Amino acid sequence: MKPLSVELPPGLAEVHRSIVSCERCPRLRQYCRRVATEKKRAHQYDTYWGRPVPGFGDPDARLLLVGLAPAAHGANRTGRVFTGDGSGDFLMSALHRTGFANIATSQRVDDGLHLTDAYILSAVRCAPPDNKPRPEEITRCLDHLEVELTHLSRVRVVVALGKIGFDAWLQLLKRRGVKPSPRPQFGHGVVARMGEGLPLLIGCYHPSRQNTNTGKLTAPMMESVFRKAKRLIG
Numbered sequence: 726m727k728p729l730s731v732e733l734p735p736g737l738a739e740v741h742r743s744i745v746s747c748e749r750c751p752r753l754r755q756y757c758r759r760v761a762t763e764k765k766r767a768h769q770y771d772t773y774w775g776r777p778v779p780g781f782g783d784p785d786a787r788l789l790l791v792g793l794a795p796a797a798h799g800a801n802r803t804g805r806v807f808t809g810d811g812s813g814d815f816l817m818s819a820l821h822r823t824g825f826a827n828i829a830t831s832q833r834v835d836d837g838l839h840l841t842d843a844y845i846l847s848a849v850r851c852a853p854p855d856n857k858p859r860p861e862e863i864t865r866c867l868d869h870l871e872v873e874l875t876h877l878s879r880v881r882v883v884v885a886l887g888k889i890g891f892d893a894w895l896q897l898l899k900r901r902g903v904k905p906s907p908r909p910q911f912g913h914g915v916v917a918r919m920g921e922g923l924p925l926l927i928g929c930y931h932p933s934r935q936n937t938n939t940g941k942l943t944a945p946m947m948e949s950v951f952r953k954a955k956r957l958i959g
Contacts, residue, residue, distance in 0.1 A: 733784060734784055734876065736876050737784055737877075740869075740872050740876060741780075744777050744779040744850055744873070745777055746777075747777045747850065747869070749865045749866075750851060750865055752854075752859075752862070753849070753851035753853055753858070753862060754851060756797075756851075756852065756854050757777075757801055757851050757852050760775070760797045760798070760801060760852065761773030761775030762775075765797075765802075768798060771802055773801065773802045774800070774801060774802060774803060774804035775801060776804070777850035777851050777869075778795045778801070778804060778805070778806050778847065778851075779806075779846070779850070779869075779873070780844055780846030780847075780873055781805050781806050781807075781808075781844070781845050782840035782843050783839075783840050783841055783843060784844070784877065785842070785879055786843050786844035786877060786880060787842050787879050787880060787881045787882065787958045788825065788842055788844070788880070788882050788883075788884065788951075788958060789843075789845075789846070789874075789877060789880045789882070789883045789884070789924070790816075790843065790844070790846070790884050790886060791847070791848055791870075791883060791884070791885050791886065791890035791891075791894055792807060792845065792846070792847040792848065792886040792887065792890055792931070793847060793848060793849065793886065793887050793890055793931055794847050794848065794849035794850070794851065794853050794856065794858055795847060795849075795850065796809075796810050796812065796852060796856075798810065799812065799813060800813075800852070801851075801852040803833060803834055805831070805834045806845050807831055807845055808831045808832065808833065808834065808838075809831070809832060809833070811934055812931075812932045812933055812937075813831035813832075814830045814831060814832075815932040815937055815947070816831070816845075816932045817830055817838065818830070819944065819948045819951055820843060820951060822951075823948060823951040824841070824955070825840055825842060825843040825951065825955075826839070826840055826841070826843070827839045827840075827841070842958070844877055844880075846873060847890070848866060848867075848870065848889055848890050848894075849862055849863055849866045849889075856933075863889065863892075863893055863896070864896070866893075867893065867897055867900065870893065870897055871900070871901075874897075880924050881925070881957070881958050882924055882925045882926075882927065882954045883924045883925070883927070884927045884929050884954055885911070885927070885928055886929050886930075886931045887929075887930065887933075888911045888928075891909075891911040891926070891928055892911070894926060895908070895909065895926075898919060903919060905917065905919055905920065909926060912928050913928055913930045913942075913946065914927065914928065914946075914950055914953065915927070915928045916957070925957055927950060927953065929947065930942040930946070930947075932947060
């Protein structure tokens with residue numbers, strides 16, 4: 726097992742250890758282990774992480790990014806969320822241009838990437854087949870999101886990378902007794918106010934290859950979301 730970051734506060738480090746050792750979803754755990762064994766030809770000599778992936782970033786972050794799930798040959802291989810594939814580079818490039826990341830790529834856990842005032846996690850911590858987690862798997866993983874969030878006390882803006890991340894955040898709020906009315910609808914760049922004292926929620930198309938290769942999500946579009954988030958943070 727690759728070591729967890731020694732820079733994390735003790736409480737958050739313990740949460741990360743709990744996430745990494747999670748075995749709640751047999752279908753996902755079986756799939757991640759199989760991918761880590763069979764591997765992708767381009768990464769046949771890599772040692773895959775093959776475990777649930779905790780969050781990454783600045784524990785004092787005011788910006789929280791909620792993604793979908795680890796990519797089978799991205800974070801499931803490297804052990805760090807949005808790391809080791811095109812989606813991670815696309816995202817990090819936008820974060821770099823807006824001052825949240827010190828470099829514009831996310832390739833390896835030892836690449837020197839640091840986030841400032843931003844923290845990234847996924848709604849589901851294990852890579853799902855076809856990138857499609859089941860509703861019950863998303864619900865089980867909410868526990869990890871809730872506990873990790875208790876150690877991110879300064880979050881003021883949440884950017885949901887895709888509708889699954891958006892809906893997971895609303896599901897978490899509902900669990901906490903918060904039910905915005907009317908229910909916010911996902912849309913790229915749309916800002917939703919959840920209530921007094923709660924973080925603002927911004928929708929953003931997920932930086933998947935399907936979205937970036939077709940032009941549904943462009944670099945300026947993603948950058949604009951983080952510039953908006955930065956203005957709202959103040």
